[in-house]
Amino acid sequence: MKNDVNDTHYLVPDLLAPELKLVFCGTAPSRASVAAAAYYAKPGNRFWPSLHTVGITPHRYVPQDYPQLHALGIGLTDLCKIHSGVDADLPDDAFDCAAFEQKMQQHNPRIIAFTSKNAAQSYLQKAVAYGEQSIRLGTSRLFVLPSPSGLATRFFDIKVWHALADEYKRL
Secondary structure, three states: OOOOHHHHHOOOOOEOOOOOOEEEEEOOOOHHHHHHOOOOOOOOOOHHHHHHHOOOOOOOOOHHHHHHHHHHOEEEEEOOOOOOOOHHHOOOOOOOHHHHHHHHHHHOOOEEEEOOHHHHHHHHOOOOOOEEEEEEEOOEEEEEOOOOOHHHHHHOOHHHHHHHHHHHHHO
């Protein structure tokens, strides 16, 4: 696993390496994730159960297992690496889309999956639908997933996660 040099100031370090199959990108770590030093650590978040339910992971991982995703060709990052909390509480300039784009071009994953519409719309600067997008970031395909956050329960739909899993399994 090769993490970015600037990870020392990140609240939760990136899990990135060249040529990954899939990179998940959220908006910012929750306070629970910062406290646990692990991705998607807030109780009630569906990220880890969903990965297993749709067949991306062979068993249900817990947040502290996130470095093990590297062996499956999976990486993790956020648009905001230096602030935590719910999106509405983040500073207006919290999302560093230029740094995210640079990292994705450097590491060149096959698929980038935004774990919320807000993350995707913040990066793409336009409204998006769930599922695979018609545009790419370099050669990386882009997917938009319903947020696994417990705060977004009414928007969650596992079917879109299944569609991503089908594409991941084809890689």
